[in-house]
Amino acid sequence: MxxxxxxxxxxxxxxxxxxxxxxxxxxxxxxxxxxxxxxxxxxxxxxxxxxxFSSSINQYFNLKEINEILLKENTRLKSLNLKVNAPFLYNKYLVSHKRFPFLVKDANVIKNSHLNQRNYIIIDKGSENGVKTEMGVITTNGVLGIVKSVSRKYASVISILHKDLKINVRLKNSAAFGSLVWKGKNPREFAIEDVVSSSKLNLGDTIVTGGMSSYFPYGIPLGKISKLENDNNTGYYTLTAELFENPSQIYLGYVIENKFKDEIEFLNKDLK
Amino acid sequence: MNSITIKTFSSFIIFLLLQVFIFNQVNLFGYINPMIYVLFLINYRFDRNHTFFLFLGFFIGFFIDLMSQTGGAHTIASLTVSFLRPLLIRNAFGVISELPKSFKNDPRKLNRILFLFLFILTHHLTYFIVIYFSWDAFLLIISGALITSFFSIILVLPISFMSKTSK
Missing domain, CATH: 1.20.5 (Single alpha-helices involved in coiled-coils or other helix-helix interfaces)
Known part of the structure; x- marks a missing residue:
């Protein structure tokens, strides 16, 4: 005192x-x-x-929360975006039922690689979050893979960088079909097989998912044609595609669930 | 009450009245009013109580503001300058002579004039900053402070020296 x-x-x-x-x-x-x-x-x-000043500090500490909110919103918008593509294929179906069979969930990639010929990815969503085997996994601008096995909190995904994985694709402009396969070296360089040489193609055409499988809906952009050779003897094109995104550098993905997958599988089994 | 206190209060009132009734009516070139009351703050004895001096500086400005219908510029300027007075003295006279007996009896003329200049400039600058109170009026503040300081010094200098010689 x-x-x-x-x-x-x-x-x-x-x-x-x-x-x-x-x-x-x-x-x-x-x-x-x-x-x-x-x-x-x-x-x-x-x-x-x-x-x-104080609000900028607060914002910094809220970043995680904001990120989660944005991710949720993004997931919702992603599913809407996929829905918008749908009428191209499921025209009549949508008009009569107003339904779209795909659900979208977000997931973080916790392990990724591109060094092997057959690569696998691990994501941090598992059976607890409703992830099941054989669901498709996509990213902002492309496809990541297909879920192979699921644990309680994690799931392993067959990467698109896997020599045996073929993904049904289609060209945005010409509606020619094909399948996308990794060449095994550069993680962005892919081959497109089984495109009939009668279809008209140009360099730089955009490739999107074809919607002919139960894994992915139609219209997810994948990449563009970077090399184009018309082999008249075989009747097929030899195409090289370059992806929009490098799949080995992805940290965020969306798992898509097809609600009617069981029905489709059942029919498939019937055919065999 | 000793004679010094009486002297201080009487000069307080005299300078107050002089400023309000004579020098605030000058309006030289339309806007220049020399501020003579600064002399009261200058002539205050060096070695007296600084706290008391702060109140004196505050009240002389306050009364001038009240009587001449200005906002609070005189108050702020004279309060600031009376707070800074020890610093100005140190700058004008050097560190050694912090407490000379009296400003009036100090023999060093050049130091006295320097002190006068510093004191009046500080006061007028503060005054005009408060009056204009805007970055846009920067040049106005500087020019107003300089010109008014010039006329104040012209008035204050002879009076200050006269009072010394008369003693």
Missing amino acids: QRIINALVQYRNPIIYILLMVFSILFLSSRSSFHKNKLEHLGFYISSSLYD
């Missing part, structure tokens, strides 16, 4: 100066509306910049 009093006595002049200054500023603002206005502006400026 003594110390505080000593300090007060020692610094009495600055303290008195500040007190009198506050009083004179109040006096000033009470007598002149111009100064009052100016001081209010100044106060507003200071408080707003302080609020700005």
Whole structure:
């Protein structure tokens, strides 16, 4: 206590100066509306910049939460986006039933590779989150793979970078079919097989998923044609495609569930 | 009440009245009003109580503001300048002579004039900053402070030296 009093006595002049200054500023603002206005502006400026500062800090700490919210929204928009593509194939079906058989869930990629000829990915969603085997996994701009096996919290995915995985594709402009297979070296370079040479193709045409499998809906953009050779002897094109995204550098994916998969499988089995 | 206190209060009132009723009506070139009351703050004895001096500086500005219908510019300017007075003295006279007996009896003329200049400039600058209170009026503030300081100094200097010689 003594110390505080000593300090007060020692610094009495600055303290008195500040007190009198506050009083004179109040006096000033009470007598002149111009100064009052100016001081209010100044106060507003200071408080707003302080609020700005604190809100930027708050935002930083909320980033994770915001990320999750955005991810949820993204998932919803992704499913809507896929739905928009659907009428191209399921025209009549949609008109009569107004249904779209695919559901979208988000997932984080926790292991990814491209060094082997047969690569696998692990995602952090499992049976707890409703992931089942043989569901498709897509990314923002492409396809990631197909779920192979599921544990309680994780699932392993056959990567698109797997030499035995063939994905049904179609060209956006010409409606020619084919299958997309990894060549095994560059993670962005793929071959497209089984495209009949009678169809008209150009370099740079966009490739999308074909919708002829139960894994992926129609219209997910994959890449574009980078090399084009018409082999007249075999009757098929030799095509090379370049993906929009490098599948080995993906951290976020969406698992898509086909609600009518069982029905389709059942029919398939019947055929065999 | 000793004679010094009486002297201080009487000069307080005299400078107050002089400023309000004579020098605030000058309006040289339309807007220049020399501020003579600064002399009261200058002539205050060096070695007296600084806290008391702060109140004196505050009240002389306050009364001038009240009587001449200005906002609070005189108050802020004279309060600030009386707070900064020890600093200005140190700058004008050097660190050694922090507490000379009296400003009036100090023999060093050049230091006195320097002190006068610093004191009046600081006061006028504060005054005009408060009056305009805007970045846009930067040039106005500087020019107003310089010109008014010039006329204040012209008035204050002879009075200050006269009072010294008369003693």
